[in-house]
Amino acid sequence: MAQDSIGLSSDYQFWMQKLSVWKQASTLETQQDICLYLPQFQEFLRQMYEALKEMDSNTVIERFPTIGQLLAKTCRNPFVLAYDESQKILIWCLCCLINKDPQNSGESQLNSWTRGLLSRILAAFRSDIKEVDLFTQGLGYAPADYYPGLLKNMVLSLVSELRENHLNGFNTQSRMAPERVRSLSRVCVPLVTLPDFEPLVEALLTYHGQEPQEMLWPEFFDAVNEAFLLRKICLPVSAVLCLWLRHLPSLEKAVLHLFEKLVSSERNCLRRIECFMKDSLLPEAACHPAIFRVVDEMFRYALLETEGAPEVLAAMQVFTRCFVEALEKENQQPKFALKTYFPYASPSLVMVLLQRPKDIPQGLWHRPLKRISEMLKEIVEDETQGSSGGPFESWFLLAHFGGWADIAAEQLLTSVGDAEPPEALLWLLAFSSSPGDGPQQRAQTMVEVKAVLSHLGRLLGSPTPSARDLLAAAGESGEGDPRPPACQQLTRRLLLNFLLWAPGGRAMARDVITLMARTDEIMHEIVGFLDQTLYRWDHLGVDAPGSRKLARELLAELRGQA
């Protein structure tokens, strides 16, 4: 407790000094400075209140002799009063100074002075035009009655002035001077969360002046972005789009905010992730290529940093899905060529990847899969093509549309035992799980996978395979598995697919999973696989009630265990 009070004392000195410099926030520099410190000052006020509420009026004066000055200066600063909850906290602090039963003239005076300040914040602030005051009083209205209406009219008037610029274009008379627009954006900084100001914020964001440079204050964009991310303001997509296009740091912050939310919230639930994603408005905004590129870049960076973390991959896939959906909804004819979104990729490859499996009959899914595989193979294994950025770029592109690799795995499984598994699908799987492999290693992986598939195929025939049989078939030998981790992951995926699709799978599912999940990470992977599979089935409308039921049950059980 003593430590807190020492901290508070030094803060106190700091803010006293600040307030003296700020005075009434009349100059540009002071306004700029105040806007930077508004959140911290509010925090300080809160701490002061917590300290003051424990004391009685006399103790307060003993402890903080200059508190009167501090509070009075704050009352005179309209920026502080306009910000968030600062005015409320200030009132609380003032209430702490009121003495219920003043014993001497000093205490009475303090009471009187404090009441004056309270009155000033709540009841004064006359319109400083005498006639208006007289008129409203004559009608019998108090300022409290008409201030909301006055504010609304002022906002409307400013909004129509800003919008006029749009329409009038070159009509110099009605154009709002750029300096005024700038000063307006400054005034808005503490007030973005006031609902009355929403139309004004929107009008400022969508305002396009004649000047080549940005007239709006950067702190304005920051404040709007913060308020938007914390859901303290409601803005239409067009306004948010303007915000992000005009102020890159806001866009970056929005993406980081999303990442944080995804990491901290329930992982492994794609449905939830989709909700967050859509709420963030990023997929919709990404229909504008500049925004898409920035977001994509951040995903790329995140993947590189985390070395392909499955959470980041999943988030990117959901993002791409929502983005494609938004793109289709927006217009029949795409406004921008695909190349603007994916400049490093071959347009024909992008076209194929963008195809919706939903639009293709399930029996024909192998066709686009084959094409994708062939095209990728050509790009990746062609050594002379140095410009394509190596296998990473191709893998990164494929990872956006991760559903294809999953479908490939499923296809291989469901057709096991029929014929030889198509090389194209094997290649695709191998590539997607381990893009950095050289051609020999990849060939080796493909051979392994083929072996697993043929073992599984044989097991289909046997009457009641046991869990151990299955694992043995898959080459899951427990500790000391010589195969590389990517290959092991692939195997697990195939196994799980088998459990979901094979008739005998249900019986041994739990045993198999228990034996497979040697580590937490693997358990995580299994849960992720189940969630992803169900999510994909829902979106593609796959009709497989038995498999679906099993997957759901398993997922629920495993989640319950975690």
Add this chain to the structure above:
Amino acid sequence: MDSLLQHLERFSEVLAVSRTTHVSTWDAATVRRALQWARYLRHVHRRFGRHARIRKALERRLQNQWKQEGGSGPAPALGLTNFQALGHCDLLLSLRLLANRALGDAAFHYLLQELFPGPGVPGAEEGMLQDSLALLARRRAAVHMLRSGAYRENPVLQEDSLMKTQAELLLERLQEVGEAHAEGPGRFLSRLWEHLPHNNFLKVTAAALLLPPSSPRHQEEESELGSPRRAGEQGRELLHWLLGKSEVIAAFCRNLPAGLLTSVAGRHPEVSRVYLGLLTDWGRHLHYDLQKGIWIGTESYDVPWEELYGRFQSLCQAPPPLKDEVLTTLKSCKAQDGDFEVPGLSIWTDLLLALESGA
């Protein structure tokens, strides 16, 4: 029902007293009671908002104060004036008490505790008043910042926010007064004219006459409570009063800027008729000074030529039918004078000549 009305009466008294020095006799218990009553009435507002019969009965009782003759001084000592005000009667009471210096220290201390319980469960009943008061302070700061920062007075008077707000308030009051008593608006307006600065009052009247047909402030709330208020009706009352008072309409036409008057005349043909009549009257008072070669008046209150010309010019820039009406009037006056084409003989000739050359 009766007890409800009694409560209402009692609370109205309390509200009226809360502004006077009488509160010096109040202690914490009195404050508590007053706040409780306010809360109760707010609850009544919420519950019976859709109940037409009860609402009407309450409104009738509240409108009684308008029926009282001879308001003391310029500002009526108002309590609650309509059913809607019940919705925030606790806010009204609180603000009055907070500003009243006569309230004793102990009572004030109690009031603060009740109004500002501090951080706690947000959205709880007790917290609502605290939040409303904080919002009020915040909005005030916002208005202040806009005015000293980016806001400029709109040269088009009827678009100016302050003017518009005053105009909206005026029409709202007229509505209430009109509901209480058929002749209420006329008397009310006369009283305002007697006590308020004329210049501002006239401007607000003009702005009120130019408000778009359905722009009352509480339109959303009104439609909820089922009594739509139209600016059109009160505008008619205002116009009726204005045209009935020769002193007022003369000042209206004389003192307000030409452009504003043209807009009003364009919207309200009755005004254009009176306006033109006054203008022709003023014109007749001027005579031609041969030496100086200009039209001048003899008395100090005579309207000078420049102003007369300016007003006619503005009127001629209005869209028809006003423009046509003005030109017809001028031409007929010119004909009456003898239909001269030479300048210096009839002011109407000269005006028409100037307008044509200026146009």
